[in-house]
Amino acid sequence: xxxxxxxxxxxxxxxxxxxxxxxxxxxxxxxxxxxxxxxxxxxxxxxxxxxxxxxxxxxxxxxxxxxxxxxxxxxxxxxxxxxxxxxxxxxxxxxxxxxxxxxxxxxxxxxxxxxxxxxxxxxxxxxxxxxxxxxxxxxxxxxxxxxxxxxxxxxxxxxxxxxxxxxxxxxxxxxxxxxxxxxxxxxxxxxxxxxxxxxxxxxxxxxxxxxxxxxxxxxxxxxxxxxxxxxxxxxxxxxxxxxxxxxxxxxxxxxxxxxxxxxxxxxxxxxxxxxxxxxxxxxxxxxxxxxxxxxxxxxxxxxxxxxxxxxxxxxxxxxxxxxxxxxxxxxxxxxxxxxxxxxxxxxxxxxxxxxxxxxxxxxxxxxxxxxxxxxxxxxxxxxxxxxxxxxxxxxxxx
Numbered sequence: 001x002x003x004x005x006x007x008x009x010x011x012x013x014x015x016x017x018x019x020x021x022x023x024x025x026x027x028x029x030x031x032x033x034x035x036x037x038x039x040x041x042x043x044x045x046x047x048x049x050x051x052x053x054x055x056x057x058x059x060x061x062x063x064x065x066x067x068x069x070x071x072x073x074x075x076x077x078x079x080x081x082x083x084x085x086x087x088x089x090x091x092x093x094x095x096x097x098x099x100x101x102x103x104x105x106x107x108x109x110x111x112x113x114x115x116x117x118x119x120x121x122x123x124x125x126x127x128x129x130x131x132x133x134x135x136x137x138x139x140x141x142x143x144x145x146x147x148x149x150x151x152x153x154x155x156x157x158x159x160x161x162x163x164x165x166x167x168x169x170x171x172x173x174x175x176x177x178x179x180x181x182x183x184x185x186x187x188x189x190x191x192x193x194x195x196x197x198x199x200x201x202x203x204x205x206x207x208x209x210x211x212x213x214x215x216x217x218x219x220x221x222x223x224x225x226x227x228x229x230x231x232x233x234x235x236x237x238x239x240x241x242x243x244x245x246x247x248x249x250x251x252x253x254x255x256x257x258x259x260x261x262x263x264x265x266x267x268x269x270x271x272x273x274x275x276x277x278x279x280x281x282x283x284x285x286x287x288x289x290x291x292x293x294x295x296x297x298x299x300x301x302x303x304x305x306x307x308x309x310x311x312x313x314x315x316x317x318x319x320x321x322x323x324x325x326x327x328x329x330x331x332x333x334x335x336x337x338x339x340x341x342x343x344x345x346x347x348x349x350x351x352x353x354x355x356x357x358x359x360x361x362x363x364x365x366x367x368x369x370x371x372x373x374x375x376x377x378x379x380x381x382x383x384x385x386x387x388x389x390x391x392x393x394x395x396x397x398x
Contacts, residue, residue, distance in 0.1 A: 004149055004151070005035065005036060005038070005054075005071065005144070006144060007036070007049055007054075007141075007144070009140050009143070009144060010022055010049060010140045010141060010144070011049070011051060013113070013136065013138075013140055014049075014051070014113060015051070017113060017134065018111060019111045019112055019113045019132075019134065020050060020051075020107075020108060020109040020110055020111050020112060021048050021049060021050040021104070021107065021109040021112045021113075022048070022049040022050075022112065022113045022114070022115075022136065023046060023047070023048050023049075023104070023109075023112050023113075023114050023118070024036065024037075024046065024047045024048075024114070024115060024118070025044060025046050025100075025114075025118060025119055025122050026044055026117070026119075027041060027042055027043055027044050027045070028040035028041055028042070028251075030117065031142075031145065031251075031331070031332035031333045031336070032115060032141040032142060032145065033045075033047050034251060034332055035141065035144075035145050035332055036049060036054060036141060037054065037056055037070055037071065037072055038069070038070050038071025038072065039056065039058075039065075039066050039069060039070035039071070039072070040251065041058065041062045041065075041066070043059065043061075043062070045057060045058045045059070045062065045066075046058075046100060046103070047072070048103070048104070048107060048109070048112075050107055050108070050109065052073070053072070053073030053074065054071070054072045054073050055072060055073060055074045055075075055076065055103075055107055056070055056072045056074070056075045056076065057076050057078060057099075057100070057103045058075060058076070058077065058078070059077070059078055060077050060078065060079055063075065063077045076103060076106075078099050081098075081099045081102040081103055081106075082099075082102075083095065083096075083099045086098045086099055093121070093125070094125075096122075097122070097125040097126065097128075097129060098129070100122070100126065101126065101129040101130075101131070104126075104131065109131070110130075110131060110132065111131065111132035111133075111134075112126075112131060112132070112133055112134075113133075113134050113135070113136040114133060114134070114135055114136065115135070115136060115139070115141070116135055116136070116137065116139065118135070139337075142336065142337055143337060145331055145332065145336065145337070146329050146331070146336065146337035146338055146348075146351055147348055147349075147350040147351060148331060148350045148351070148352050148374070149350070152252065152331065152352075153350070153352060153374050153383070155247065155250045155252040156252050156253070156254060156330065156331065156352055156372065156374075156383060157383045158247065158250075158252075159209060159245060159246065159247045159250075159252050159253060159254035160254040160255075160256065160372055160383050160384055160385075161207070161385075162203075162204055162207035162208065162209040162245060162247070162254065163204075163209070163243050163244075163245055163254040163255070163256050164256070164384070164385060164386045165203050165204075165206075165207055166199075166200040166201075166203040166204050166207075166243050166245070167200075167241065167243055167256060167258060167386060168386075169199050169200065169203045170196050170199060170200050170216065170241050170243075171241075171258070171260060171392045171393065171394075172392075172394050173186060173191060173195070173196055173199060174191070174196070174233065174239065174260050174262055174392040175262070175392035175393055175394050176394060177191045177233075177262065179235045179262065179263065182234055182235050182236070183232045183233070183234055183235065184232065184233045184234065184235060184262060190232040190233075191232065191233050192230070192231055192232050192233065193216040193217065193218065193221075193228070193229035193230050193231060193233065194230065194231075196216045196233070196241070197214055197216050197228075197229075200214055200216070200241075200243055201214070204243075204245045208247060208248055208249060209245040209246060209247050209248060209254075210245060210246060210248055211243070211244060211245040211246065213228055214228070214241075214242065214243050214244070215227070215228055215229060215240060215241065215242035215243075215257075216228070216229045216233075216239070216240075216241050217229030217239070217240045217366065218231075218232075218233045218234055218237050218238070218239045218240075218365075219234060219237040219238065219365050220362040220363075220365065221366075222238055222239065222240035222259075222360075222365045222366030222367075223320075223360040223361055223362040223364070223365055223366040224360070224366070225323065225324055225358065225360065225366065225368065233262075235262045235263040236261065236262070236263040236264050236265055236266070237261060237265060237365055238259055238260075238261050238265050238269055238273075238364070238365035238366060238367060239259065239260045239261060239262075240257065240259050240365075240366045240367070240368055241257065241258055241259070241260070242255075242256075242257040242368065242370065243255075243256055243257075244256075244334050246334075251332050252331060252332060253330050253331065253332070253333070253334045254330070254372060254383075255330050255334065255354050255356075255370060255372055256370055256371065256372065256384055256386065257356055257358075257368045257369060257370035258369065258370075258386070258388070259273060259276075259366070259367045259368055259369065259390065260390060260391070260392040261390055261391070261392075262391075262392060265365065265390075266364075268364055269364050269365060269367070270390065271307075272309075272359045272361075272364060272367045273367050273390050275303065275304060275307040275309065275359060276304075276357055276358060276359050276367045276368065276369055277369060277388060278303045278307075279299075279300040279301075279303040279304050279322075279357040280300070280355060280356075280357050280369045280370075280371075280388075282299040282300060282302065282303045283296050283297070283299050283300040283326050283327075283340075283355045283357060284355055284371075284373065284380065284382075285299070286299040287347065287353070287355070287373060287375060287379060287380040288347070288375070288376070288377075288378060288379045288380065289346075289347055289348055289349050289375055289376065289377050289378075290346060290347070291346070291347050292344055292345055292346055292347065293326075293327075293338050293339050293340040293341060293343075293344015293345060293347060293353075294341065294342050294343065294344045294345075295344075296326055296327070296340050296344070296347075296355070297325055297326040297327075297340055297341050297342060297344060298313075298342075300322070300326045300355075300357040301313045301314070301322065301326075303357075304321065304322045304357065304359060309321040309322065309359055310322070311323075312324075313342065320360055320361040320362075321359055321360065321361070322357060322358060322359055322360075323358075323360055324358065325339065325340055325341030325342070325344075326340045326341065326355060326356065326357055327340030327341075327353045327354040327355050327356050327370075328340060328341075328353065328354055329351060329352060329353055330352050330353065330354055330372055331352060338351050338353065340353050340354070340355070347375045348375060349375055349376055349377050350374070350375065351374070351375040352372060352373070352374050352375075352383070353372070353373060353375065354370055354371070354372055354373075355370065355371055355372075355373060356368055356369065356370030356371075357369065369388055371383075371384035371386075372384050
């Protein structure tokens with residue numbers, strides 16, 4: 001991973017707290033570790049940040065790849081600290097702790113800070129070994145990750161291109177389906193959420209991306225923002241499709257939502273779609289460096305409330321209307337800083353955020369429209385190149 005990592009804020013924190021290093025103990029599913037180390041592995045490894053560099057401790061299995069690929073200043077094998085003998089003599093847990101203690105001592109670390117997600121057993125074990133271990137409470141690395149380099153923005157853009165191809169395939173299936181007894185039919189079989197999801201996943205794989213789950217939700221299912229959807233897709237109903245894939249090589253996510261309807265979903269559904277589109281445009285127009293995520297969220301709420309629908313701002317207990325925040329950061333995690341919500345702070349150049357207002361009601365269905373944008377000094381750059389429209393077509397990307 002070729003990110004130019006700026007760890008100065010973390011090192012300033014370590015100096016202020018009198019800590020010799022910052023230790024992460026996890027596998028690459030921890031986005032902070034992947035970001036700092038420039039390395040990914042399915043099994044746990046350790047990343048140590050000190051004043052003089054970034055240092056990895058890995059198994060022999062991962063050593064060659066880590067030495068070649070990681071963005072670290074040094075890479076050590078566990079075997080260099082007699083790991084197998086220590087495990088044989090003291091057991092897996094104690095052997096790991098003694099190995100880790102030797103690694104820390106090798107880098108002059110007596111006092112260390114750890115992230116909030118650091119394993120409690122490892123922290124307690126290191127304290128028993130004589131180390132001072134304190135938790136870094138603010139999530140400094142997560143905050144650093146929020147501001148993307150140009151390289152990172154390009155990786156996210158590439159993931160979004162794959163996302164657009166998958167959305168186009170989903171839209172094509174809906175647009176070309178026959179209608180029989182109110183149900184969408186494809187190849188003589190009901191077109192289901194599951195079938196569309198499968199086509200989305202296949203398309204993403206062909207573009208080097210994958211996902212754990214996606215949303216293809218019809219009718220009342222779409223009125224729950226996190227309902228994945230199931231069963232046949234119906235004509236004259238709103239269909240929410242939310243795809244959030246991750247590039248298999250770089251690890252960077254994308255995110256996009258579109259809402260479609262085959263046939264006539266009714267006047268109220270169409271009005272909700274138009275109001276959501278207006279709220280989306282109002283939020284986008286507000287995005288710029290120095291504006292807060294709260295300001296962007298308020299712009300979306302203003303439009304939706306003025307149209308007569310509830311938001312969590314107008315009624316914190318509402319179960320219909322606009323019942324989530326306007327957006328979130330996207331990067332190595334699908335949900336990361338900054339927040340585009342009532343608590344959202346200042347937006348900065350390099351932040352990549354989703355803009356995704358919606359209106360929900362089981363009696364009508366759900367509407368959500370979502371793009372990804374990169375914040376710039378004077379506004380934003382939309383990383384999404386996909387049309388917005390309720391009626392599905394077969395030429396969405398032309």
